Amino acid sequence: MADETHGLAGEIRASIVSDQFDLSGYTEARVKDLVVAAFSTPLTAPKEMVRFTFLVGGGKLVRARYDEDLPKWVAAALRAIGYAEDRSAAETFDSQGTFKQQHDTGQNLKYVIIYPRVACSTSTSGKDEAVILVDPKSPQYIMCAADLEAFKTKFGQKISSWRQSKRLLKILQDNNEQVRAIEAKLCTGAPLTPLEQCVYDGNSGANEEKIAWLQGEIRKYVDEGRLTASEKLELQASLEASLKTVDEKIAEAIAADKPKKAEKLQEMKVEALARKAAAEKINPIQLRLRYGDEVVRLRLLLLPLIELEKKGRSMSLTMDDLTILRDKPDIEEDIVKLETASRGWFEEEEDFQARCAFEANTARIRFEGKNKKGANGKSGTGAASKGSGATWSTVAAGTGGKKVASSGPTKKTSEGIGFAAAFGASLNSD
Structure with a gap:
């Protein structure tokens, strides 16, 4: 194979x-x-x-x-x-x-x-080679090239988690070191390679300001308790490693008979212990997809079609059943488009799939709850609940998320069932 x-x-x-x-x-x-x-x-x-x-x-x-x-x-x-x-x-x-x-x-x-x-x-020039290696349309290039105000705007639009922010910080710090090395090379009078020239031309010169602002935003995620369960574990592991390092440095300072240094390190340890205690009290959030409510709504339309399709494996379907099933591929495509549009910059696949799975599970729970109530002769819940505008929640599924389209079923069009109605031209322009 x-x-x-x-x-x-x-x-x-x-x-x-x-x-x-x-x-x-x-x-x-x-x-x-x-x-x-x-x-x-x-x-x-x-x-x-x-x-x-x-x-x-x-x-x-x-x-x-x-x-x-x-x-x-x-x-x-x-x-x-x-x-x-x-x-x-x-x-x-x-x-x-x-x-x-x-x-x-x-x-x-x-x-x-x-x-x-x-x-x-x-084949035409070295500059083309640099474009291959430095994609001006990539999120990394855009955030390094942006001035501080544009950086803040894009951050608000494309970043929604502590872990994404941490990855962006690493990108900025690496870019800052790279630019400094290029500037040092320029001072010697040595010519730049096409790649170095592309990196240098694409830098806004505001790395220090962006790094300082982003570090503040990262602290806010922790101070406000806006961490997922896996992010909380990552933070706790990082704090444990920091405490271990501080303890080692304290031991070294004492052994070297440097009481002032040891005293400063003890103060750092106290601060680190306080951060660790605060982290342990954080109640993890569930980070939702940006268009999670619409994804849930479409999945509630999809689940009955999946059940109908399963029915077709054991018995013949009617013409009406087959007609209804024609909508299934369009709904599935709309869901994929909405999930993709909800993906944040610098978000790893594991985090993204976890958010998609949460929305799918939310729809499944509502669907099964509706069927259970229907079997008892009571009315079901139907479609997804209206969102409050938040993109994360610390309570049960479906209480947050941005609403991007009406809660009623959308009509099938050549552009798909729900996606075009949810976005119009705004997504393409973004």
């Missing part, structure tokens, strides 16, 4: 024209192996920009050949090697390192289209 995966990766890397491949039967591990082998480095064979289309699912006739999570696996593997989802991507050099998902409603097939990085784009 590994040989087959590497064989397909070799076929992709040797291709000089755009091509299409079928990923039927692929597991998550095989997807990761394929994506890393085929796309982690620029393709050298093509002499012009190419795209690769992967068939990852479809309607009833082909559904059994593809795992329902296959599109998510492909997207996650691509993000892990630095690719970004871009619905406006095209077969041009400026779309290198991007991908998009597509649903052919005519044939009822699902695709992931990948626009790989290609070495031929560097």
Whole structure:
């Protein structure tokens, strides 16, 4: 199986024209192996920009050949090697390192289209090579290039957790060190490489101010108790490691007969113990998707269709049943779009999938509760509850989240069932 995966990766890397491949039967591990082998480095064979289309699912006739999570696996593997989802991507050099998902409603097939990085784009100048390595459309580049006010605005729009903020801080700190090294090189009169020039030109010069402001925001997450359960554990582990380090330094100071240093370190230890005690009292929050309410609403429409589809495995469905089931692929596509639009910058796949799973479980609980009440002759809850505007909650599911569309069912259109109604043109402009 590994040989087959590497064989397909070799076929992709040797291709000089755009091509299409079928990923039927692929597991998550095989997807990761394929994506890393085929796309982690620029393709050298093509002499012009190419795209690769992967068939990852479809309607009833082909559904059994593809795992329902296959599109998510492909997207996650691509993000892990630095690719970004871009619905406006095209077969041009400026779309290198991007991908998009597509649903052919005519044939009822699902695709992931990948626009790989290609070495031929560097043939004109060294500057093109730098663009390959420094993507001006990437979140990292945008946040490093932004001035302080633009940085704060983007932070509010794209960052929603302590862990995301910590990752952004590391990016800024690394970029700051890189810029300092470039400035030192300039002082010697040495010429910059294309990559160094691209990094230097793309820096706003406000790294110090952004770092100081971001550190304050990170402290607010802790002070206000806005940590998830896994973030709380991470913070506690970090504080334990800090205390251990301080104890070691205190012992060293005492051994070296440096009482003043030992006294300062003792003060640091007291502060660290206070932070540890405060962290232990934090009641973890559940961080929701930005469009969680709409995702829950659509899943409440989807779950009865899944039950109906299961029914079709043991008995024949009526024409009315089959007509109703035609909406299922569109609802599923809308859910994926809303989940993707809810993904924050610098959010790891594990955190993102945990938030998606929470919304799915919320819908399942409401659906089962409605059926149980219906069986007892009582009315059910129906659709998702109206949100309060928050994107996290410390109580039961469904009490927070932004509302982006009406709570009633949306009419099916060529753009999907709920996604277009939820966003209009605003998502594309963002």
